[in-house]
Amino acid sequence: VMAALKREREEAEAEEESPGTGSRGSVRGRRVRERLSVLDFDFEKLCSVSLSHINVYACLVCGKYFQGRGLKSFANIHSVQVGHHVFLNLHTLKNYFLEEENYREIKRPPGDIMFLLVQRFGELMRKLRNPRNFKAHVSPHEMLQAVVLCSKKRFQITKQGDAVDFLSWFLNALHMALGGSKKKKTIINGVFQGSMRIFSKKLPPPDLTPEEKEQLLETEEFKETMTESTFLYLTLDLPTAPLYKDEKEQLIIPQVPLFNILAKFNGITEKEYKTYKENFLKRFQLTKLPPYLIFYIKRFTKNNFFVEKNPTIVNFPITNVDLREYLSEEVQAAHKHTTYDLIANVVHDGKPGEGAYRVHVLHHGTGKWYELQDLQVIDILPQMITLSEAYIQIWKRREDSDEGQPREKGA
The missing domain is CATH 3.90.70.10 (Cysteine proteinases)
Structure with missing residues (x-):
């Protein structure tokens, strides 16, 4: 994304320097400089509304960070209210265009949110197994937030639940998120x-x-x-x-x-x-x-x-x-x-x-x-x-x- 913006800026500067382009090149160059001035990826990846750092997207128009891209998410509310429809996933670096006609009828596939659970659990295990950790402790906060989100608040951080209920849900959720079914096997089946x-x-x-x-x-x-x-x-x-x-x-x-x-x-x-x-x-x-x-x-x-x-x-x-x-x-x-x-x-x-x-x-x-x-x-x-x-x-x-x-x- 940064390379594309840099290339766009160079093209705009070339248009400004080339003779005969008139005011059109200068206007485009000014817009590119305005976009680069608001995009700063060195900021902490936190939603500007909920202060959450899970599933955060950057608005490529104003540079603000918002969580999610569903119908009730802060990113979608921002796109409707302000008219900014281009967002960047800060983890996968994929671009998303909200409220476009060709995307409006596409529904999120069932179980898509469960992939977040696999991702957070994998990150936690890699941190625990890393012999070169900078800190002597590992925080499971991101993993716990993913559990709350994927379980639809059935299991919460502030309320103790039953260990067997959580274990059963967690193993089955990982199995389904990895693409498993009753017939299709995953690593969960092979191990347990x-x-x-x-x-x-x-x-x-x-x-x-x-x-x-x-x-x-x-x-x-x-x-x-x-x-x-x-x-x-x-x-x-x-x-x-x-x-x-x-x-x-x-x-x-x-x-x-x-x-x-x-x-x-x-x-x-x-x-x-x-x-x-x-x-x-x-x-x-x-x-x-x-x-x-x-x-x-x-x-x-x-x-x-x-x-x-x-x-x-x-x-x-x-x-x-x-x-x-x-x-x-x-x-x-x-x-x-x-x-x-x-x-x-x-x-x-x-x-x-x-x-x-x-x-x-x-x-x-x-x-x-x-x-x-x-x-x-x-x-x-x-x-x-x-x-x-x-x-x-x-x-x-x-x-x-x-x-x-x-x-x-x-x-």
């Missing part, structure tokens, strides 16, 4: 997506006689069906928390091993699921394990009145969790590696809707664990991680190249 078989069987109404139940079970409607399904995370159900207190008049905090709640996916364990008018027995069997496996430990249940939190502690090892027994026999041969190591653990402390989140993260270079909460980062022993109320866990599949990596003692 697994598959399972779901066996479902409809139950007869409980008020029938045994003879009537047997007759219904022989019909096609009540026979067991099998469907293939994919998943980005596995939901682990906790046992019901006890209602009674112990001899010291204190509530008992139950504990359950991780492998007990993983038995839901062994293909044998059946669980009853109720709808508003029908009951089903379902069992699940894993058919494909992803490189990174996410566990969602379901702690919150909603009844007719309020949300309850299950305080059950899940006992789990930090390393060497083998999931081969949860695969069907015919697909075990296709999985050379089925052992997983924990790399991240999200913890929820406090009451439902009022608590706070903590994250335990493994540093691969040193094998040490760190606890992150807001801006506070401290070291933590691996033995302390298993005592927390785990909510979300991310496990990494161990490959041949991971056998010699350092591990924290006692892990």
Whole structure:
């Protein structure tokens, strides 16, 4: 753009110097100098109205910065009020002409705004991984603003949301923004997506006689069906928390091993699921394990009145969790590696809707664990991680190249 303006200025100066051009060349040269005097790209790229630095465009007529180019954006309002229709995207350096007849009927393709989420997330990851950062810290503010915009304020900076809801939305939003669909794969599918078989069987109404139940079970409607399904995370159900207190008049905090709640996916364990008018027995069997496996430990249940939190502690090892027994026999041969190591653990402390989140993260270079909460980062022993109320866990599949990596003692 600057080269084009410079070339236009040189042509205007040549017209001024050439004889016989009259006043037309001088007028054009004066207009070019006026445009160059108002265009200064050294200013901070902030919208002159909202002071936002996301999706900012420069008006090539007056030099002011405005956000967006939609119908309700500040750039479009400026173009209608003042009559300036030529704008420059300060990031891609593409020119846009607002309120032109040939552009008026073109609609923005669905999901186009989601590309901003991919862009901001990529920038944040590159800053985190850059060994030559000028600053010792990285601000996620631009990324958070993109989340607020792309989620239509479902997730906000000033209001804490549910971690699982955000994780599910974020992974699906990245998948769609990268051009993915149910059939088209992206890096999100390749990293986090697994598959399972779901066996479902409809139950007869409980008020029938045994003879009537047997007759219904022989019909096609009540026979067991099998469907293939994919998943980005596995939901682990906790046992019901006890209602009674112990001899010291204190509530008992139950504990359950991780492998007990993983038995839901062994293909044998059946669980009853109720709808508003029908009951089903379902069992699940894993058919494909992803490189990174996410566990969602379901702690919150909603009844007719309020949300309850299950305080059950899940006992789990930090390393060497083998999931081969949860695969069907015919697909075990296709999985050379089925052992997983924990790399991240999200913890929820406090009451439902009022608590706070903590994250335990493994540093691969040193094998040490760190606890992150807001801006506070401290070291933590691996033995302390298993005592927390785990909510979300991310496990990494161990490959041949991971056998010699350092591990924290006692892990």
